[in-house]
Amino acid sequence: MAVTDEAIEKIKAMIVSGELSPGDRLPPEKELSERLGLSRNSMREAVKALEVIRVLDVRRGDGTYVTSLEPHLLLEAIAFVVDMHDDDSMLEIFAVRRMLESQATGLAATLGTDEEIAELIQEVDGVDASVGIEELVEHDIRFHREIVAMAGNAYLASLIEHLSSQTVRARVWRGLTQGGAVERTLSEHRAIADAIAQRDSALATSLTTAHIAGVERWLRQAASA
Known part of the structure; x- marks a missing residue:
């Protein structure tokens, strides 16, 4: 050593x-x-x-x-590493995020308080496809952060957030805007929020899996273009 x-x-x-x-x-x-x-x-x-x-x-x-020694400090380096990777590596990172966040979303449907769920619905209601990229990125950060926070695990929340940094989110949202997929993506946010509000853990998990897999598909197409 x-x-x-x-x-x-x-x-x-x-x-x-x-x-x-x-x-x-x-x-x-x-x-x-x-x-x-x-x-x-x-x-x-x-x-x-x-x-x-x-x-x-x-x-x-x-x-x-x-x-x-709080999780958000100790896991900061992950966001730096994520930002440095190319599309092929990013696909693997998103696969990890899909596995973790889908389960966290299922927990949110079970553990989220009525107040937290109301705030999530309000977040979804407050954005539409006409806003700019910066606003979409900020919405995306708040939406996913609020959901994962409901799972009640600070390390899981920090890990998931750093697996999709602000830089990565901006890149993805620009691609979605250019591809005309913003409305569909925001509709998926609404469906996930509604499943959580209905306390349907299985549906919330499945919808989140499909939602993040959609981003993976876009990245795969971008990498092969």
Whole structure:
């Protein structure tokens, strides 16, 4: 194991064991490196790496702290990776999203509160095909985020959201606009929302599977064009 990797593992072990908790300040670099039996250079590189993936927060002139470790922070890197992939890889990413989000939507139909469902219906009612791309993207983010939030699993919600970043959504909606498929896509949103409102978990799951599969079909066609 590389020395930097060893330093990362040792800092991680301190967090996992509870020696360091979210919001805690790490000991000074010299003290920490001596305690863990590692060089200050390897410790410095480990801290940089853990800062990139949002495990640590380096505050200049103050110190280094453990972040909140909330899911949306720890999974941010996924969105970056997704944005960098081509159409072929994107198809695999959307397949993963389809499997996860369809099940989350089924849970939403079971676990969503009446207030959450009312807000979802309001979201669907508030958009039509005449709005611009930016508004469609924002609607798409809110629509899917509200549904997945009803499943009550923060890690699942963050993972699904980062699997389809704002950049990817903008790209998809532009394609749908050019292909004249916006009305159909918004109609699918309505059908999913109605299934959730009816507490029909099986129907909500099936409709979401078909909805995301439709985007996969568009991507496949775009890749082969």
